[in-house]
Amino acid sequence: MNGAEADTAGGDGALRADCSRCFGLCCVALPFAASADFPVDKPAGRPCTNLRTDFRCGIHADLRGQGFSGCTVFDCFGAGQQVSQVTFGGRDWRRAPETARHMFDVFAVARQVHEVLWYLTQALDMAPARPLHGELRRAADETRRLTRADADTLAAVDVGALRQSVSPLLLRASQLVRDQTVPGRKKNHRGADLVGARLAGTSLRGANLRGALLIAADLTGADLRGADLIGADLRDTALHGADLTGALFLTQAQLNAARGDARTTLPAGLTRPGHW
Template sequence: MTAQITKNENIHLSADCENCFGLCCVALPYAKSADFAFDKDGGTPCRNLQADYRCSIHNNLRNKGFRGCAVYECFGAGQKVSQVTYGGNDWRDYPELTKEMFELFPIMQQLHEMLCYLNEALGLEDTKTIRKELQAAVEETENLTNLSPKLLLELDVPAHRASVNDLLLRTSELVRAKISRKNNKKISKSWDFIGAKLKGANLRGANLRGALLIAADLRDADIRVTDLIGADLRDANLSGANLTGCIFLTQAQINSANGDIKTKLPASLRIPDHWIK
């Protein structure tokens, strides 16, 4: 298994909004905050959603107060639910499916997120010793995404996530084992870095799973080969930071942060537009 094969397999694990019925814009609730300009209940279409399921302010989300939308990623769950689970049957044309479809969407999103991480783990050279287990987990999770709506709604997602998480933890240890962490031992045991002054910090090989790095100053920090699964990078300053070799870092996390053209990212991720404007 090579990284290139994994990359090709991951095509269906990113949002394809043209083949989705605007599920994230309808099914999910949000509260008025710095990320959203107004309150919206789950199951209620966003007032910016057009009849063709396009967003009327898509190219100006940040300036209009919808940073939360700009950084959201369904990992391909939207088109899977729309075109596969419900066979292209639009919730507007089939109102009897609406409630079920909206309840099922977050479940599919979680399964696709797990698939994204598992496929990334499969493409890493350091995971040779657990590759068969990873492949089995990918196949099992993929099979779950193809269940009927009724069975998907009955699925014990936390239990499945726990088994997947065990593999991801083992992946993290294998990848980071080759990095000496003597200088960041203390930092790797903490998760609250909200507003922390970490300019130029040595975080190489650290375990920052689920870390709160909101508004942290990470300018010029060495964040190579770091586990950043679930880390909250909202408004973190990554200008000049080196994140090459990081694992389980998503484009959505990067989109929520700030940085510049000197920030070094893993090859699978791109510099967000708002970093260079």
């Protein structure tokens, strides 16, 4: 996104957001509502008032200060530049307005396809998941083909079915990694409602936290080494002094949504957010 605090880390370089090659798609295609994350309402398809004519964000340097913290926690995983420069061949929606609606619809799907591919490439980097690398590689190759498809094919992708098809494979990869790196019984909080939970100092090493709601939870000083955090909601989660070494499937956007400090230990490839 124009204004993202950091590029997507790890994996395929094509899955790293490059706003300089995107037509500000996330700033136009996606809606947002007045909330703690945004100061105003904006419907899908209407450009954000901060989007400049060169498709850059006019308040990039002060998004949080201006009330647009929601922008800093969004990641397109490279879908923006792919749709702009490849799928639509460099035709932008301003100079070719007839492409706008279709481009925006395609971007909404492509962003999710790219996210799935990012998870698959992460799993392929996990040595303990080597027994699954053949399956993972086939799934990644098929998903990568989708990212390179024409606009009509991309728009028709059933993202829900795609996620369901790869989710068991990613879970098996996660289990292999956690079983090898964290011996013994591990906590399972998959999909748990832990909003506001007081978990300071808790050992969640190797835990399954897939899809867990950890909004405003206190994980100060918690041991999250090797925990599976795919899809976990870390908005306003306190990670001060927490150890996230080797956390699985953790994205930069999740970190950007949380709160931490200089004592928070991050997985390799991720960047300490500027607001910590």
